[in-house]
Amino acid sequence: MRSTIIAFGILSIGIASCKTSDKTVATPKVLLNCDNATYTYVTDIAPIMQQNCTRCHNTNMKAGYNFNELESVKKAAENGYLLGTIKHMDGYDAMPRMAGKLDQVIIDKIECWIKTGMK
Numbered sequence: 001m002r003s004t005i006i007a008f009g010i011l012s013i014g015i016a017s018c019k020t021s022d023k024t025v026a027t028p029k030v031l032l033n034c035d036n037a038t039y040t041y042v043t044d045i046a047p048i049m050q051q052n053c054t055r056c057h058n059t060n061m062k063a064g065y066n067f068n069e070l071e072s073v074k075k076a077a078e079n080g081y082l083l084g085t086i087k088h089m090d091g092y093d094a095m096p097r098m099a100g101k102l103d104q105v106i107i108d109k110i111e112c113w114i115k116t117g118m119k
């Protein structure tokens with residue numbers, strides 16, 4: 001019974017997040033403002049990659065990336081695959097694979113880090 005409640009909870013969150021993203025499509029897109037962003041690889045990006053990506057993309061170089069390395073993160077940022085995959089854009093494999101989409105705040109953080117020069 002308890003697991004049914006948990007499963008239902010997860011399902012509801014899933015449905016709720018679908019609704020939110022439909023709404024984003026319908027309303028005019030607000031451009032992401034990174035003016036005050038001071039994200040850095042070491043303090044902000046590396047922990048996100050370690051939590052969500054390096055389980056698969058490590059020294060095995062899955063799909064050509066070891067996300068424990070800044071070099072790989074920059075490569076994916078520069079060729080567009082980093083944002084393409086985490087934003088679930090058409091033409092990109094959705095990442096993290098077999099898990100929910102990252103929270104929008106995390107996606108924004110990564111996008112601002114890229115826009116502000118990947119320091």
Ligand code: HEC
Nearest residue numbers: 052053055056062063076081082085092093095096097098
């Ligand atoms: C459960 C394992 C797993 C996790 C976790 C994972 N990936 Fe992947 N990733 C893969 C596999 C496997 C591929 C190869 C393509 C495929 O089969 O989807 C891949 C491919 C990619 C590619 C290349 C996509 C393309 O279209 O060529 C990128 C970029 C990528 N992943 C980024 C990420 C990022 C960023 C994260 C964390 C937010 C992440 N992945 C988390 C397994 C994973």
